[in-house]
Amino acid sequence: MKRALGPLERIFPMPCALVAAGPMEDPGICTVAWINVVASTPPTIAIGLREIRNTLRHIENTGSFTVNIPSAEMVDVVDYFGIATGNKDGVNKLEVSGLHVSPASMVAAPLIDECPYNLECVVSQTIEVGAYTILLAEIMESHASESILIDADSDVVSMDALNPLVYIPGAREYRTVGPKVADAYSAGKGLV
């Protein structure tokens, strides 16, 4: 039996990323679960951000931001950037977090050094939906720690090495990615 739950804003699971924008010395950084790729011509992501997010002000000012995928060991810092919204006087959240940033190569935004995978993005469209701003942004560049690539010549990221977080809405849990179940473009061939 199924039960109707009403119009809940949940799908399972969501990714878990740190979005960074603004000046290197005091950037806006926030934790985002509402993010995904939506097109590949050009490579484009969609992000939903609450209007009150201070990071959104930096994105509006510069037209660019980075997406930084943390590993599961960074969960306390990830949660901190989800809790600590807004621009509190005298609090430099980058310093509090202990994270470090470096300039991006193609956009005016900081890359978070401790995150093993990073995207550089330029906003292409902004759509207002109620109290949220949906950004469509073109991916201009990707960076990966060499230690998470399956081999030195590959662009394929090993999930066991990256060990990313996922976010579970409703239960409000951070989880890891589990074991491999099957290869895509292969498991279903028996039915074709």
Next chain:
Amino acid sequence: MKRALGPLERIFPMPCALVAAGPMEDPGICTVAWINVVASTPPTIAIGLREIRNTLRHIENTGSFTVNIPSAEMVDVVDYFGIATGNKDGVNKLEVSGLHVSPASMVAAPLIDECPYNLECVVSQTIEVGAYTILLAEIMESHASESILIDADSDVVSMDALNPLVYIPGAREYRTVGPKVADAYSAGKGLV
């Protein structure tokens, strides 16, 4: 050391859902990894679909669709609906898959019975980006199998009971969701 990989359309991980639209007897169904919530006022999802997707034609005709979250045991069928694009003469993919559908309660689209979690959605905006159509859609209703709820009165879904798939781009793997790492809105409080 980090390495620049170019503008790859990848974030880690992605969810894995079956999108269904069209008539009950021969619906369009396709597997989608490029989907997430992007707003909650009203509850809104974004999906990126290739223009060639037959399911997109059904969505354009009806203005509505369902999102159906499969469990990991359904991986072969999930992959089938990722591989088998387009409308091949004489092939009823619903029949081939062995899945069953029921009418949605608030939209003109089929719910996939075997998927333990389902959303009913109405398209609110359509945005063309290259060879892709990005749909913004309002979530009108959610359904969950009682067996995946943490208790009878709750709307919270247990990941261990749902056992959803995640999709890993690049490696092209289906994986499960792993163990809980921490509670959100809690793990980072020590830094605030």
